[in-house]
Amino acid sequence: MPMFLIRLFVLAAALAIAAPAAQAAPAGSPWGDGFFPNLPVTSQDGKTYQFYQDLVKDKIVIINFMFTNCQTVCPLMTSRMAEVRRRLGDRVGKDIFIYSITVDPEHDTQQVLKDYADAFEAGPGWLFLTGKKEDLFAIRAKFGERSLVLSAHRTEAALGNDATGEWTKLSSFEDYEIAVKTVLEMDPVWRATPHHLVIADGTKPHAVGSQAGxxxxxxxxxxxxxxxxxxxxxxxxxxxxxxxxxxxxxxxxxxxxxxxxxxxxxxxxxxxxxxxxxxxxxxxxxxxxxxxxxxxxxxxxxxxxxxxxxxxxxxxxx
Ligand code: HEC
Missing domain, CATH: 1.10.760.10 (Cytochrome c-like domain)
Incomplete structure (x- = not known):
């Protein structure tokens, strides 16, 4: 197994302890209003939002932390997120939203994030967010992301449904089918309906053969x-x-x-x-x-x- 995958697995295991577990939240969930800060963040299109009120409240959200100058694993994570987004289809932007929040706001201005979002064909419902350094730090601290060194930041995303108060983690290296299913299962209606996983574009699962590499x-x-x-x-x-x-x-x-x-x-x-x-x-x-x-x-x-x-x-x- 390549070194980077081993490192990620170790990291994921170490972080598993810190995050809220996936379980139905009782009324008055600790992960809702008052937990996530309502601080201003700006998207790649220059719109400003109040983080909790406008972006998280009552929605299913996938939230990850990145920076555009990253030369190691984050572009790979972002490209894998683009694939998950493609498979989720037009639910993204309706009731499911993806937020990629920079950990390097000094470099990652709105225009830099716009170019990055375009390169990954982010499309509607996927916002790349910047803002004041201290505001972004306060937000990411709530996701257990307190690294001060850019390259040490976490590589998996937080996945949550604010309406039900359920939060879990989404590994960047999960198989796409599993990742998509994990996201859809955040929706109690989807969960209550027995169905086979329908992938938005009909892409068939691909059996991996014996070809090396x-x-x-x-x-x-x-x-x-x-x-x-x-x-x-x-x-x-x-x-x-x-x-x-x-x-x-x-x-x-x-x-x-x-x-x-x-x-x-x-x-x-x-x-x-x-x-x-x-x-x-x-x-x-x-x-x-x-x-x-x-x-x-x-x-x-x-x-x-x-x-x-x-x-x-x-x-x-x-
Ligand atoms: C996040 C997106 C991304 C990932 C993941 C990625 N690449 Fe690339 N690759 C690029 C880009 C963009 C370029 C063009 C050079 C550049 O801008 O850095 C490139 C260039 C290349 C080239 C040169 C192509 C040519 O026409 O000469 C090769 C070969 C290549 N990549 C192989 C790989 C392999 C093998 C992997 C997996 C281990 C990989 N890449 C993973 C984005 C990616």
């Missing part, structure tokens, strides 16, 4: 990249193994932050095209990269065969 690609890369399905948050990786030099690919996949720091010309070119999002350094090892490259080669072949047979479908991207 596939499971890792699905978890860590596919929320930004397709293989043959066109550019998404990052470039289409079809044919990338033939197109680029092996050493360059390895360096970019393992240490994209170092490639940016060195101003590597090809990385600069890609960055200019994929504005707002930075390919994350998630602490992959040599053998992870070898597996990923062999997966990319195999998928490229598969995508080519489908195109030739006239049955082109985007390579599975979940």
């Amino acid at each position: 596939e499971a890792l690609f699905i978890k860590a890369c596919s929320s930004c990249h397709s293989v043959g399905g066109g550019d998404r948050i990052g470039p289409d990786l079809k044919g990338v193994v033939a197109r680029r030099k092996a050493d360059w690919l390895k360096s970019l996949i393992m240490t994209p932050d170092a490639m940016r720091a060195q101003k590597d010309p090809q990385t600069m070119e890609l960055m200019a095209k994929f504005k707002g999002v930075k390919m994350p350094n998630i602490g992959l090892a040599d053998n992870d990269v070898a597996d990923l490259l062999s997966y990319l080669e195999a998928e490229t072949k598969r995508a080519g065969q489908q195109a030739a047979a006239g049955t082109a479908t985007p390579a599975q991207t979940q």
Whole structure:
């Protein structure tokens, strides 16, 4: 298992003790009004809201903390959140809302958050929020998020229904089907109706085969990249193994932050095209990269065969 996943699991386990448990809240739930501060926050579109009153009260909400300069795991979390959002469909913006709150308001101004939101195709119902440093700190302290070092902030989201007073955590690395179900189960009506999980866009669950690198690609890369399905948050990786030099690919996949720091010309070119999002350094090892490259080669072949047979479908991207 790659180091970053191990670190996340350990972190998630350590934090499990601190958060309110998922259970039906009695009347006068401690997690409602008076618990969450009613401080002003500003969205990527420049609207100002009172945090509890306007954004949390009576709603199902997913709340995470991020910063746009993050070079490690948060862009991956945000891209995975984008996928959960896509699968929740048009309930997001109606009764389910997603809030990504910056922990770095000095850098993450409204305009910076706007570019970031656009890069992740945030759409309605997903607000990126900034505000005064002390206000944001007061808000995140209520979610058990008190880290002073930016890179130490938590990687899972809080999920709650203010109307029922239920709060739990949503892991960024849960399978998408499970994540979507966890969110929908916050709705007592949905919970009371027996049904199979209907994924908003009808995407079928994909059985992970024995191809090396596939499971890792699905978890860590596919929320930004397709293989043959066109550019998404990052470039289409079809044919990338033939197109680029092996050493360059390895360096970019393992240490994209170092490639940016060195101003590597090809990385600069890609960055200019994929504005707002930075390919994350998630602490992959040599053998992870070898597996990923062999997966990319195999998928490229598969995508080519489908195109030739006239049955082109985007390579599975979940
Ligand atoms: C949060 C989104 C995101 C995630 C997750 C992500 N990437 Fe990227 N990737 C990008 C972006 C954006 C670029 C373009 C360079 C840049 O702007 O940093 C890129 C560039 C690349 C390139 C160069 C493509 C080319 O045309 O030369 C490769 C290869 C690549 N990524 C592989 C991966 C692999 C493998 C993973 C999973 C371990 C991964 N990426 C995870 C966003 C992402």
